[in-house]
Amino acid sequence: MNNPTLRRIALALAAPALAVIVAVVVSSIVLIISGSNPIDAYHDMFTNALKLETSIDILNRATPFYISGVAAAIGFRMNLFNIGVEGQYLLAAFFASVVGGAVNLPPVLHVTLVLLVAMAVGASWSGLAGVLKVTRGVNEVISTIMLNFIATGGIIAGLIVVWQDNTGQVNSGTTPLPKSGRMPDLNSWVEVFTRDIGKGRHLTGVLLLAIAVGVAYHLFINRSRMGYEFRASGYNPFAARAGGIAPKKMVLSAMVLSGAIAGLVGMVEVLSDNYRYDQSFVRGLGFQGIAVALLGRNKPAGIAVAALLFGFLDASRGPLQASGSASTEIVVIMQATILLAAVVAYEVVSRARQKNEASTAAALLAGSQS
Amino acid sequence: MANAIELIGITKRFPGVIANDNVNLAVEKGEIHAVCGENGAGKSTLMKILYGMQPPDEGRILVNDEVVTLASPSDAIDLGIGMVHQHFMLADQLTVMENVILGSEPMKHGLIDFDGARTHLKAVAESYGLSIDPDDLVESLEVGERQRVEIIKVLYRGAEVLILDEPTAVLVPQEVEELFNNMRDLKAGGASIIFIDHKLDEVLEIADTITVIRQGPTVATVKPGDVTAHELAELMVGSELPSPQTTASTVTDEVTLEVEDLTVLDVDDRAVVDYVSLKVRRGEILGIAGVEGNGQTELINAITGTEPQASGTLTLLGVDITHADVGTRREAGLAYVPMDRHQEGLLLEAPLWENTALGHHTRPPFAKGIWFDRDGARQRTEEIRRDFDVRTPNVEVPAHALSGGNQQKLIIGKEMSSDPKLLIAAHPTRGIDVGAQAAVWQDIRDARAKGLATLLISADLDELIGLSDTIVVMLRGRLVATLDPATITPRDLGAYMTGVAVAQEAS
Ligand SMILES: Nc1ncnc2c1ncn2[C@@H]1O[C@H](COP(=O)(O)OP(=O)(O)OP(=O)(O)O)[C@@H](O)[C@H]1O
């Protein structure tokens, strides 16, 4: 490769590719040790992913991963470790479901109200951690972990029995959202290009929301003045302070923004899947988001790729179980090794990039002298 | 005499620049060898190569006449080479002793042998006449002391070759004298010292041999007896040695900054700034002289707003800013060149154009409504690069890729080009070569003529005397004397700074 641009692009893709290769190798070893045939397992995963139904499934799963990844990334950009996305989205989904199930509004307004409640609850819950940090110096890692417990074990567990729907269902949960509060699916959009999706599958309308979140995140962090202040504080808080960027204001806004986005993580479930909060509401998306943000290097597009990858792995559980070609735990192992390998690979590749730039520069200089 | 170190044909390239171009350097055993050259000439890079921090692209390194390969600083340390960096690398939250043993902890029964380390450290410090308390927190130390810690750290590991990258940049003359005495002792003990310095009279005073590098290659190796400071400067930059000369006074009656009865307390509630009042007028440069640690840092932090004051009022252009935050003060026309460029001045990993925006990002050309104006920022940075001679391949490189002096020029440039009303400049030419220094002085004078009020803090007494319209001396948190720079000599000023002169007056 003599073309420097090509070489740069190759280097940019090298790290994630390297990480995936390492993950595949490690997982294969694990599969062989546990007595499965890796080729069969991968074959099942891929043939499955190529099916239209699974593609829809991947997008549905990637949507909350992406939103959660962005929520975590906003904090990371300022060196704030918001572990609390988990508690923030669960609490937000809970209150949003309660409010959404209790009112009757015109469709667009209804959905908007649910979204606003979710963002407000998420923002207040993370804002609490922010306030504790700026007033009392409490480390956000500790406070958000505590707030996670309070949210799930305290508030939700306590209130769900009070506010549950008494229609006699076994699985207690909030009153389901009426039709007006549900997000229409995107099936008709997809079906313009493909066949009928069928089988009761729906491409979540929240996907559009996730895309909007991604675009907004990009514009905010890379193009806005406040995004610049965020990044500056992340690079060097002392220099940022001397440059007139108030550190407390930054910490507080980062936490609030991160929490507001976190509030949207549970919306796939609330607006387009289950339409209520119940005992089996999906958990763990907050922690997945941290992994996705790390893998995507906190960049809007990077997080998208990472979310899709995690969505793909997640969607492989079903077929693996069905075919019996491997234990579904392999999915978790792959996610973890990809993450670990990615951290190492980014470092290796960034060194290679420096070398590459230096030699390109040297070649240019030599060329200009002769 | 035998060579302790010999570098032959060293070449090192970075993206877009050749830092070292076939450099040769020979250091004899037991000599003090100065390396001089303008900002970005490749001095620090050469030293990092010798210390194993960066591999050379080409060339050989000989230690005691044997070719060696240095893969990391620990290889260099094993060969008896130690380095004190241009930007200190101490952990603030650790004690002196912990910093010294960091990375080479002495072990005993599987635990760190603190007692053994303390004894060894004290022995090392005493034998070279370097006084320091091993149990002090580094955070609480003054620059001069920090430097001593860095030197002890190197000696503790048995270094016979010491590399000091701009050790005097942060020191006042008395501290420089002390350092030079230490260096002479070390030399008498058989050590070789390589040091980098932009102050040529210091070089001529202490060095046995001087090597000059200019934009990559070595241009000359001379003996201090054979050259004057003028000739040395010419070798370095090919230009005249400038001396700061005040032009006609431009001081007006309009007060830009008024500080009244300002008191700042430290963590133990002791007054580190004690009832200080001062005025800086339009077109005036007020110099503050003082040994570091006498409250200057706290004074400027209170004026810029990064540290709270206990009592007193601050007025900027007639507006009370006592309780205004840093951003408001910045927007009111405050510009700030911080003492420590790495700590408070730069976003080291960010590109240059993001750095120049810092502190001015709420105004054009960096802001367009709520948006950050990337094109505006790039363009302004290009202007600064041109006007302030910041040597860089382009404005997209991260700030850490600039040489120390060029980083400083970038900071000066970004602060001066924001059309400030009040400039707080702490050691504005720290680490800048003689040629660029003259340019910076001229920039400050030009701005003064247009009405800029400047509060100047500097360890360089020639700079202080040459630039200031008035000099006040700060000692233990108080302003103890007001002096006329036209009549004061550096020597007398030094006496005021240490309190000797005031005591004499009183008796
Ligand atoms: N890590 C790096 N990446 C890219 N370029 C670098 C890096 N380090 C140094 N350079 C470049 O190499 C050149 C020499 O830098 P160096 O720090 O050695 O200069 P110097 O002689 O020490 O200057 P100063 O007197 O300003 O400290 C500069 O042009 C600088 O921009």
Ligand SMILES: [Mg+2]
């Ligand atoms: Mg240097």
